[in-house]
Amino acid sequence: MPHRGGDVSATLDAALEAPSVFRAAAGTKSSQQPNVVACMTAVVCIFALFLPTEGEVTESSFYADYPWLHLTVNQKLVFAYVLGLVTMTILKTS
DSSP states (O other), X not given: OOOOHHHHHHHHHHHHSOXXXXXXXXXXXXXXXXXXXXXXXXXXXXXXXXXXXXXXXXXXXXHHHOGGGOBOHHHHHXXXXXXXXXXXXXXXXX
């Protein structure tokens, strides 16, 4: 089977070319603002991840007075997952 150099360079050019999603986004000049609900959801998720984990010993008496602020590991995993999804949504619009 003979080797054709033109086919290889055309295939290489097609592989190196940006996907159509990025080409379409680069060609448009619309300034789309991030969704306010998505931004607020991200802030809530970040706040939840800063709360103490259930079973964690805290030196602050503030958290001792409010035991409902202690989140389980599973709750924190859900907040981290939602934060990742919301982050992808926010970055996709910019």
